[in-house]
C-alpha cells in the first residue's frame with residue numbers, strides 16, 4: 001500500500017485504504033437491501049467515477065436488481081467548472097420503476113441537479129440517491145442524500161474509480177490532496193521550541209515536505225561530506241553556518257522535491273539574507289511563503305528541554321549550556337529581525353509553544369487552516 005502517489009506531477013497522500021472503502025460500500029448495500037428487498041430496483045451508476053463502486057456494490061447486493069449507467073461530465077481537473085454535460089442518457093425502461101442513483105461522490109450537488117433534470121420526464125416511481133463519499137460540509141443541493149458510505153472533508157480525492165484529469169481511477173486505495181494545493185510554511189522559534197517535533201506532525205496532516213536545515217547539516221556531517229565538514233566547525237560553536245552555503249543547500253533540497261504539494265521550512269530562514277533569498281527563489285518558481293508561525297517559549301524552559309534532548313540525541317550543541325546560550329544569542333541578533341520582515345508582508349503568526357505536543361499541533365493547525 002503506497003503512502004503517496006504522484007499523478008501528472010502532483011503528489012497525493014493516502015487517505016483511505018481499500019478495506020475501509022469496501023466497508024462503506026457494504027454499509028450502503030445493507031441499507032438499500034433492507035429497504036428494497038421486496039422490489040426490483042434499477043441502480044443507475046454515474047460514470048465514469050462510480051464504475052468501481054457500482055461493481056463492488058452489486059457484489060454486496062443480495063436481491064434481484066437491474067443496473068444501468070449514465071454519463072455526465074463536471075470535473076475538469078481539480079476544480080468543478082460548473083459545466084455539466086450529458087454524455088450517456090437514461091434508458092426508457094426506468095418508467096414506473098424504483099430508481100437508485102449510485103454516485104461515487106457528492107460534493108456541491110451540481111451533478112445531482114443535472115441528474116434530477118434527466119429524471120424529470122421519465123416518470124419513475126421513486127428516485128433515491130446513494131453516494132459512496134459525501135462532502136456534507138459543502139453540499140447545498142435540493143435533493144436529500146438517502147444513503148451514503150462515509151462523510152469526508154472537502155478535499156480533492158482520487159482512486160477507487162475517482163480521477164485527477166482522468167488518471168488514478170485504477171488505484172485501489174483513496175488518496176487526497178489538501179486545499180490549498182500549495183502551502184509553504186516557515187516554522188520559527190528558538191532552538192528547542194519544538195519546530196522539528198511539530199513539523200513531523202504537520203507534514204503528515206497536510207501532506208507537506210519537511211526541510212530542516214539542521215537535519216541536512218547533521219546528515220552531511222555524519223556522511224563526512226565537504227559541506228558537512230564546513231558546517232561542523234560552525235555548529236560545534238553554536239554559530240550559524242554562512243548564508244551562501246546554507247541558501248544553496250536549501251535550494252537543492254527544494255529542487256529535489258519539485259512535485260511536493262508544499263514545504264515546511266524548519267530552521268530556515270535564520271537571517272534576513274536567507275529570508276530574501278527564499279522569497280526570490282520561491283517567486284522564480286511561481287511560489288511563495290504562505291505563513292510564518294513562531295513557537296514561543298521562555299529561554300529557561302528551552303534550555304532545560306535542550307539539555308534533556310542532548311542526553312538522548314548526543315547532539316554536542318545541545319549538551320553545553322554555554323553553546324546553547326550562544327545559539328540563543330545568534331537567534332536574538334540575526335533571526336529575531338525576521339519577525340518584522342514577515343510582519344511587513346502580513347505573514348507573521350505566533351502561538352504559545354508550551355504545553356502538550358498535541359495541544360501545540362492543534363494551535364498550529366488552527367493558524368494553518370486560516371491561512
Ligand code: AMP
Pocket residue numbers: 191213214215217234235238239240241242246266267268269270271274317327
Ligand atoms: P537546528 O537543528 O535547526 O537547531 O540547527 C543546528 C545548527 O545548524 C544551528 O545551530 C546552525 O549552526 C546550523 N544551521 C541550521 N540551519 C541554519 C540556517 N538556516 N542558517 C545557518 N545555520 C544553520
